[in-house]
Amino acid sequence: MSTEQHIKLREGSIEKTTTTLNLGPTHPATHGVFQNILELDGERIVSAEQTVGYIHRAFEKLAERRPLYQITTLTDRLNYCSSPINNMGWHLTCEKLLGVKTPKRVDYLRVIIMELSRISDHLICNSVVGVDSGAFTGFLYVMQYRELIYEIYEEVCGSRLTTNMGRIGGFERNFTAAAWEKLEKFMAEYPAVLKEFENLFNRNRIFMERTIGAGPISAERALNYGFTGPNLRAAGVDYDVRVHTPYSSYEDFSFDIPVGSTGDCYDRFLVRNGEMWQSLRIIEQAYRKIQDMKGAEAEVYHADAPEYYLPAKSDVYTKMEALIWHFKIVMGETDIPPGEVYQAVEGGNGELGFYLISDGGRTPYRLHFRRPCFIYYQAYSELTKGAMLSDAIIVMSSLNLIAGEMDA
Amino acid sequence: MARPVRFNIHPIQADIKDNISLANMPEGYTGEGFFTTKLSDVVGLARKNSLWPMPFATSCCGIEFMATMASHYDLARFGAERLGFSPRQCDLLMVMGTIAKKMGPVVKQVYLQMAEPRWVMAVGACASSGGIFDTYSVLQGIDQVVPVDVYVPGCPPRPEAILDGFMRIQDLVGQESIRRRNSDQYKGLLQSYGIQ
């Protein structure tokens, strides 16, 4: 394991006129570990070469060892700024494979959690773009509301960041009264915070001059590079998995898709802010729909799928069938139908896809994650060609590169 | 089936009288207009209340570290206001997140660039022992490449746990003897890692 491998000089390096700069795996600007070797002509970037894999944790191989319900903990660590979206996406994949149909209330609860995590992800990305252009205040101010989102997650599943939330078929427990209280507090206070965050940055001359024109990409090139999510929408294409392949009852909600025009950092920032407003709209609609549910429908928090959803412990100790189902699920005796399924969800960065091939055994035969960060980071050299070094830093952070998702 | 929630639904309002603490004077001999103590105690007191950490944030624990640095769980209260990204200027290397085998030499190189006295904190299960990733590509704990002073378990550890780890480092820093870095035992420790 040599230490020279990180910095490679080109042949004939004595004669070359460009400087090689290693924006190495540890750098304050790379939020996560990936390396960029830049060739600079003065301050302009001539070319950039990326190295990833510094946090390759072999998720796909690890998933071949675990039963389906244990893979949720792996999916948390993909895009760890918005882990519930990954968890829900994985549960949707399993439900598609196993043929489990979730009731509406479960879908709406999932929508609330997914939109909260989308807000949490975009908050990190936008405040870090602010930090990279020199404005630390936005980050500090907005992190307090991320703490409130974390408190909501804690009420639902017990954990803050890597949530392992939900089960195949729904949630492990109903949302508590405290969870609803905190959600109401969030819905009441957050719009003012987002407005103030926008006031800090949107028409701020320094911020605009830093970000407008930095790293633009046209819609055709973005599509060819496989961009999805806010980066693609900033380039002008209104592709959103929630609208085009609706999952978890997203078709019941009305929301807009904010779209940019040039695909530069300013557009990406605005698109993410716009998406946060739309997420708030969706949360309010889902909250209203859940509050309007009455009677038995209002107590449902999981699908009626005893083959895949662990029964309540009190039933396991008293009823025979529950005991048998519990045994079968934990010992892996349930029948998983063989087949292959591809399910995509709209993650914080774009289309997060799960390609699952099952051969009927307890563990998947092959699980592949279609990770948006990995796919669009390839375009970085094209985005920064001819840009200045400071633009390269801003482009890196506005693309919202999460190393855990990139390397998986 | 839902159990009623009992905790943290009506949080107690903060009271300033509970929140101020002063650093204690080191043990020493006081007289009329003078105070004597050991040099290592004074140096330790100064160092521990102004540690400059270097965050080596790789994955999820890095986001919990960002939450620790933010205003809610402020790390700056402990003197760690200035995060350095240059290892030459930092005292404490906080490795947060999974270290893959590809990243191992980078951690070692960063550790080598730090000047003595230096401390290392392994935050999270992955940095301590490989965590849930017992795979071919993950280094099973950074103590395979650098000597570690404090391990903070958790996946990810709560910000309070990271602060607790930081306070344990402060204890170590405050009680360190002046001769430790030149002692044979320390040199032997570095030799075992292949560091001169």
Place this chain on the structure above:
Amino acid sequence: MALTNETIKDRLITKFGEQLSHFEEPYGLLTFEAPKDLNLKVMQFLFDDEELRFQFLTDLTAVHYPDQKGRELAVVYHLHNLTDNIRLRFKVFTSSEQPDVFTATQLYSSANWMERETYDFFGVNFVGHPNLKRILNVDEMEYFPLRKEFPLEDQTRIDKDDSMFGRGPLPATV
């Protein structure tokens, strides 16, 4: 006339005839298999045709089937037609002794790193790829880890006892 799986299948059979096989629709997604020297032609046809317009490569990966001799490695492409909102999947099988498959990088720039990842994990050699080297694993690694014969854990680690995990020592293939 909206584009359906039937129309896509008919167009493909009209163009390529008997060479495409195993048409299935698991969970509503049209899936078929193509011979490995035709993969680029199939993708080009799907890209250029004015009605089919599959101009977005969603995913490119591989699967290892050690039991099917001569067809061990399957390269799987997921394509997406964004205007009509239809997806499709097709597979190309190759043997593990000579896993050469034509690269898709001229058509889709996103295939660049996806093919490097597939090479890194399975050893599929993409003919014509501009920079086919390992991307996620260390460059010095000599084997292709996601093939079924290789273990998940690093066999040289000393701090974990495999017998405690219910796993005994492995046969000497590594």
